[in-house]
Amino acid sequence: MTTRPLIPLFASLVFSAVLFTAGCSTADSATPVPELAERGTTLTSAKLGRQDMTNKVSLTGKVTINPIFGLVAPADGEMRYVEVKDAKGTPTKPTRAGAVWVGGKPTNVDVPAGATFAGRLVDDRAKVTAGMPVVSAKFGGYGIVADIDGAQAYTLSDGLAAIKAQIKNGPGPFDCAVLGTIAALPPGTIPDPPAPPAAPPAQSNPSGPPQAPVAPPAEQPKDTRSPSEATGMRLVCTPPADVKLINGAEATLEVITARATGVLVAPVEAVAGRQGAGKVDVLGPDGARRTVDVRLGLTDGRVVEIRGGLTGDETLAVPGPNLPEAPQKPGN
DSSP states (O other), X not given: OOOOOHHHHHHHHHHHHHHHHHHHHHHHHTSOOOOOOOTTOOOEEEEOEEEEEEEEEEEEEEEEESOEEEEEOSSSEEEEEOOOOOOXXXXXXXXXXXXXXXXXXXXXXXXXXXXXXXXESSOTTEEEOTTOEXXXXXXXXXXXXXXXXXXXXXXXXXXXXXXXEEETTSSOOEEOEEESOOSOBOOOBOXXXXXXXXXXXXXXXXXXXXXXXXXOOOOOOOOOOOOOOOBOSEEEEEOOTTSOOXXXXXXXXXXXXXXXXXXEEEEGGGEXXXXXXXXXXXXXXXXXXXEEEEEEEEEOSSEEEEEESOOSOOEEEESOOOOOOOXXXXXX
């Protein structure tokens, strides 16, 4: 039996491994390395289209018993309150709380049926502006209350077209009717009832018959209502009567703030800006960009409404125009 030397065999294996490694390195180095496109490079283009649009805001709320809501001044003027008597039970008719006077004419402020007066929010005869909360009221029954932050408030202030509610692990979705305003409410006040008129002093008549003692005036019933506490910005709505609710249950509200039919839209990636005013880059036949100012409307996160500045036949560059960089301060 012939024994093969180990050293030449080992050298042969090392040489083969070196060739294999070198081959892999050569192939890898030939693969191009991807690079980022330069800023402003047109990656693709998009055409404008038409579709129906709906603006929605999602809120998290809770089922609340007897929620507080606010009523606002219907016009600019002077707020004059009237005395509201303590209601026994839940009123089935509106309750007059006062009126805003302007030009010698009043515009009434009424607490709706199913709710009770809970407090004055400004001083009597104070100057108010339209939309300012002036009266707080307490709804008699279950409602759904959702807290609102500042960013949501301006979106919701444009309008509350419709609200759908869904109780977590419960009934829904169902329509939910809005109560009052979404504005934050200051603490409410309930004025003291007017004092009874003082009894006239008994007159002495020595020569005449004795005078019967004057009975003291009847004691006025005390107002047992508690003034409403301050609230943050929030939305309060009431479900249909046949929906079973449990106090404290979590709920989700989908608020539709606006609708539009058959409007001109562009992809959000092609537009700089999201509300009011924006810019787009229109592509010419030669591929050159031309930045155009546009007026914007509703958006659903995928497309944005174009209310002005384009005819609808243009081709837009994607991504859209870049905002100019802020000027550098001296020394930077």
